Amino acid sequence: MSTDKVRVCVIGAGPSGLSVLYQFNQLKAQGEQLPEIVCFEKQSDWGGLWKFSNETGTDKYGEPVHGSMYQGLWSNGPKECLEFPDYTFDEHFGKTIPSYPPRDAIYDYLKGRWTKHDLRHWIRFEHIVQQVTFNEATNDFSVVVKNLPEDRVLPVETFNYVVVAVGHFSVPNVPDFPGIDQFSGRVIHSHDFRDASHFEGKRVLLVGASYSAEDIALQCLKYGAKNVICTWRTNPMGFKWPSQISERPLLTKINGNTVQFRDGSSAEVDYIILCTGYQFSYPFMEERLCLKTPNVLYPEGLYKAIMWTGGGNNKVLYIGALDQFYTFTLMEALKAHDDGIDFQTDYMTDLVKQTSYAYNLDASAAFHDWAEFKKEDIATYRSQCHSSIFTGKKSSPPNTPFMHEFDDSLQHFLNPNQMPTDKLRV
Ligand code: FAD
Numbered sequence: 001m002s003t004d005k006v007r008v009c010v011i012g013a014g015p016s017g018l019s020v021l022y023q024f025n026q027l028k029a030q031g032e033q034l035p036e037i038v039c040f041e042k043q044s045d046w047g048g049l050w051k052f053s054n055e056t057g058t059d060k061y062g063e064p065v066h067g068s069m070y071q072g073l074w075s076n077g078p079k080e081c082l083e084f085p086d087y088t089f090d091e092h093f094g095k096t097i098p099s100y101p102p103r104d105a106i107y108d109y110l111k112g113r114w115t116k117h118d119l120r121h122w123i124r125f126e127h128i129v130q131q132v133t134f135n136e137a138t139n140d141f142s143v144v145v146k147n148l149p150e151d152r153v154l155p156v157e158t159f160n161y162v163v164v165a166v167g168h169f170s171v172p173n174v175p176d177f178p179g180i181d182q183f184s185g186r187v188i189h190s191h192d193f194r195d196a197s198h199f200e201g202k203r204v205l206l207v208g209a210s211y212s213a214e215d216i217a218l219q220c221l222k223y224g225a226k227n228v229i230c231t232w233r234t235n236p237m238g239f240k241w242p243s244q245i246s247e248r249p250l251l252t253k254i255n256g257n258t259v260q261f262r263d264g265s266s267a268e269v270d271y272i273i274l275c276t277g278y279q280f281s282y283p284f285m286e287e288r289l290c291l292k293t294p295n296v297l298y299p300e301g302l303y304k305a306i307m308w309t310g311g312g313n314n315k316v317l318y319i320g321a322l323d324q325f326y327t328f329t330l331m332e333a334l335k336a337h338d339d340g341i342d343f344q345t346d347y348m349t350d351l352v353k354q355t356s357y358a359y360n361l362d363a364s365a366a367f368h369d370w371a372e373f374k375k376e377d378i379a380t381y382r383s384q385c386h387s388s389i390f391t392g393k394k395s396s397p398p399n400t401p402f403m404h405e406f407d408d409s410l411q412h413f414l415n416p417n418q419m420p421t422d423k424l425r426v
């Protein structure tokens with residue numbers, strides 16, 4: 001590409017956006033002349049969903065809160081499946097750590113790699129992209145950006161390429177159910193779930209049968225919920241649940257605090273948490289450039305699940321806009337559950353081949369082990385130890401199993417014996 005005046009707009013400084021910046025930085029290190037790159041990030045720091053905040057609803061600028069993560073979240077997949085080949089967990093932490101780290105440890109690892117490569121200077125924080133339109137005549141894009149702290153829409157900027165890396169787990173999908181508006185308890189979406197201890201002693205109904213429902217059911221139980229019912233539409237999760245968690249077919253209606261289910265049964269509940277997934281939402285994209293897809297492994301309209309093909313425009317890239325097993329490394333390769341693992345492994349292998357990426361990222365063995373461990377015992381799978389595909393070393397076991405560990409701080413994770421005992425809940 002001729003680099004004269006070529007400008008690239010990257011939208012979002014989460015793991016996807018940072019992988020794009022990382023790859024540009026690699027090119028620079030190889031002596032390539034780079035186009036001008038500007039990454040706009042609406043939050044005040046990098047990390048996307050991994051940057052935790054207790055905020056819900058709208059932020060101090062009146063923008064929808066991006067975060068969907070909650071206190072007490074541990075990785076739901078083995079870290080060995082998202083490890084970067086050039087920056088292993090051992091390198092970052094200087095020692096072997098368990099396979100399922102808490103959120104703060106994963107965030108620390110990501111920040112370590114991004115800092116090592118000095119990627120921050122490309123990012124304009126607290127700048128939200130409001131509009132992207134393609135100009136036929138000049139073959140470029142007009143991008144409207146607002147400086148949030150100054151409450152000021154900036155003069156329109158022109159870019160030759162647009163990379164959309166805004167994630168797709170932030171805008172909740174909120175289905176309606178008969179009687180839900182009259183429910184006498186409280187209804188929230190998992191996007192706004194922050195602290196499971198609010199549900200201590202309560203009867204909780206979760207709608208949905210995927211990762212959010214699975215993990216929030218365990219979190220609620222861990223923090224003392226009286227019982228949890230998960231209600232499914234297509235298929236139950238089917239795990240061997242602890243006795244206080246059960247599954248029922250989809251609810252049909254709600255009357256007061258009584259919920260009726262398809263099988264004719266009913267239950268009284270205090271809270272309903274809609275774990276019903278998220279919408280792909282790109283409100284800033286011009287209609288003809290806007291990806292519209294459900295959460296699938298290979299979205300329609302994207303060549304190699306990355307490059308926009310609509311209307312012959314191939315100057316828009318969507319990074320990470322697919323349902324993911326391989327999260328971080330999938331974004332990096334840029335360049336029915338178990339079947340899904342193999343499908344995405346093949347896809348990764350193809351990307352690696354096409355881009356001459358220097359590493360083999362096949363973590364399918366660890367993914368299949370993980371799926372088996374979850375089937376064996378959903379409450380204890382996070383105590384399993386996987387081996388790094390890059391160092392070959394086996395992870396260390398967690399100091400305390402997930403269901404009994406109530407301090408998720410990075411400090412405690414790294415030095416479990418140094419924490420004051422009043423931090424430990426018994
Ligand atoms: P995001 O992390 O969502 O980052 C997108 C960024 O774009 C954000 O910083 C946002 O502020 C910014 N942005 C959005 N709109 C604009 C705009 N208009 N202008 C400027 N900036 C904008 N993955 C795992 O591998 N392991 C896990 O354990 C795991 N747990 C998860 C738990 C939850 C509850 C959720 C919801 C997801 C989890 N994930 C997990 C998946 C997670 O989505 C990915 O790990 C990763 O965060 C995706 O990165 P991303 O950069 O594509 O999106």
Ligand code: NA0
Nearest residue numbers: 075076175208209210211212213215233234275276277295
């Ligand atoms: P997610 O579970 O939030 O994970 C997102 C679920 O919602 C499906 O079961 C779907 O049912 C159901 N659903 C949708 N509409 C419904 C309706 N009208 N009535 C009943 N049920 C409905 O979302 P999805 O999309 O997986 O499932 C939606 C991401 O968050 C994942 O990538 C996951 O990895 C991540 N996450 C990670 C963690 C941890 O790491 C925790 C939570 C979430 P159906 O019928 O379509 O099957 C700990």
